[in-house]
Amino acid sequence: MPALEEDPLPPLPGGEEEPLPFGSIGDEDEVEVVQTHATGRFRSIVLEGERGTARIEEEDGEEEPERPTGPQPAGEVGHEVSLERVDARREEVARDILRQATSQPIDVLLEEPRDAETAVPEDFDADEAVGNARRASGLWYALAVLLALVLLGQWVHHNRHTLVAVPWLAEPLRSVYGLLGRTVEPSWDLGRYEVRLLGDPEGSEDLHRLTVQAAIAVAPDAGWPQPPPVLRVLLSDRWGNELARADLPPREWALGGVPARLAPGQRVDARLEVAAPERVSGVSVLPCLPDDAGGLHCRE
Numbered sequence: 001m002p003a004l005e006e007d008p009l010p011p012l013p014g015g016e017e018e019p020l021p022f023g024s025i026g027d028e029d030e031v032e033v034v035q036t037h038a039t040g041r042f043r044s045i046v047l048e049g050e051r052g053t054a055r056i057e058e059e060d061g062e063e064e065p066e067r068p069t070g071p072q073p074a075g076e077v078g079h080e081v082s083l084e085r086v087d088a089r090r091e092e093v094a095r096d097i098l099r100q101a102t103s104q105p106i107d108v109l110l111e112e113p114r115d116a117e118t119a120v121p122e123d124f125d126a127d128e129a130v131g132n133a134r135r136a137s138g139l140w141y142a143l144a145v146l147l148a149l150v151l152l153g154q155w156v157h158h159n160r161h162t163l164v165a166v167p168w169l170a171e172p173l174r175s176v177y178g179l180l181g182r183t184v185e186p187s188w189d190l191g192r193y194e195v196r197l198l199g200d201p202e203g204s205e206d207l208h209r210l211t212v213q214a215a216i217a218v219a220p221d222a223g224w225p226q227p228p229p230v231l232r233v234l235l236s237d238r239w240g241n242e243l244a245r246a247d248l249p250p251r252e253w254a255l256g257g258v259p260a261r262l263a264p265g266q267r268v269d270a271r272l273e274v275a276a277p278e279r280v281s282g283v284s285v286l287p288c289l290p291d292d293a294g295g296l297h298c299r300e
Contacts, residue, residue, distance in 0.1 A: 156173075161185065161186055161187035164185060190289060193226070193299065194218070197212065197283070197285065198214060198215055208275055208276060209275055209276060210275075211271065212272040212273075212274070212283055213270070214231070214253075216229065216270050217265070217267035217268070218265065218266055219264065224264075225262060227261055227289070228259065230290070231248050231270060231285050231286070232246070232298050233274045233285055235274070235276055236283075237279050237282070244275065244280075246274040253270040255268070255269045272285065
C-alpha cells in the first residue's frame with residue numbers, strides 16, 4: 001500500500017509540547033512512516049525508530065474507537081496516556097478561546113497588545129508632533145468672549161451720553177441704566193442755548209423784588225433736542241460786582257406748559273422774578289444744566 005503524507009499535528013497553544021514517553025527524538029534518529037491507512041473512521045500513523053514505536057490515532061467519526069482488550073506493550077500504554085493528556089489540554093484551550101470570544105468584543109480580541117515603548121501616551125498632542133499650532137480649549141474661547149463683553153460694556157458706559165442721543169439706542173440704554181437705578185442723558189451742549197432779554201427789568205410793588213422777561217431757544221444747528229435749562233439770574237452793581245444770584249428751574253420761569261425737550265430752533269418765553277438788593281444796575285441770565293454728580297454747570 002502506498003504511504004500517505006499527513007500534516008504534522010499543530011503545536012499546542014498556551015503551553016509546550018508534551019515529551020513522548022519513550023524519550024525525545026534527536027537528529028541521529030530516523031523516523032520512518034511504515035504504515036498509514038484510512039478506514040473511514042480512523043486515521044492511523046505508525047512511527048518507528050531506534051528507541052521505540054509511536055502510534056497516533058485520531059477519530060474521524062462520532063463513535064469511540066474500540067480499544068484492544070489484550071495486553072499491550074508498555075511503550076504504547078504510556079503513549080496513549082500522553083495522548084489523553086494532549087486531548088485534555090486541547091479541550092481546555094478550546095474552552096478558554098470560546099470563553100474569551102463570548103465575553104469580549106471582537107475588536108478587543110483582534111487588537112494586538114502594545115508594549116510600553118510603542119504605546120501612545122495619554123497626553124500625546126498630535127498637532128505639536130507635526131508642528132501645528134496648539135489648539136485653544138473651549139475655556140479660553142469663553143474667557144475671550146467674556147473679556148470682549150466687559151470691554152464693550154466699559155466703552156458703552158464711557159460714551160453713554162453720546163450713544164443715548166442716537167434714536168434707536170436711546171430707549172435700550174435708558175432701560176438698562178434704569179434697572180441699575182441710574183439715568184442717562186445725552187451730552188447736552190450749553191453753547192446751543194440762546195438767551196435774550198426782552199426789555200428792561202421791571203420793579204414790582206415790593207421794592208426788593210425784580211422781574212425779568214427773556215426768550216429761551218435752542219440753536220437751529222443743534223444735533224438733537226435739549227431739555228429746558230435752569231436759568232441763573234445774576235444781579236450786579238454799576239461797577240460789575242455781583243450783588244446776588246438766583247437759580248430758577250423751568251417750572252418757575254416758563255410761561256405756560258414746560259416742554260420735556262426743546263427742538264432745534266424752538267423758542268419759549270420766560271418770566272423771572274428774583275429778590276433784588278439796592279443799587280442793582282445790571283442783570284444777566286445764564287443757561288445751566290445739572291450733571292451726573294448733582295452739580296450745576298452754567299455757560300460762562
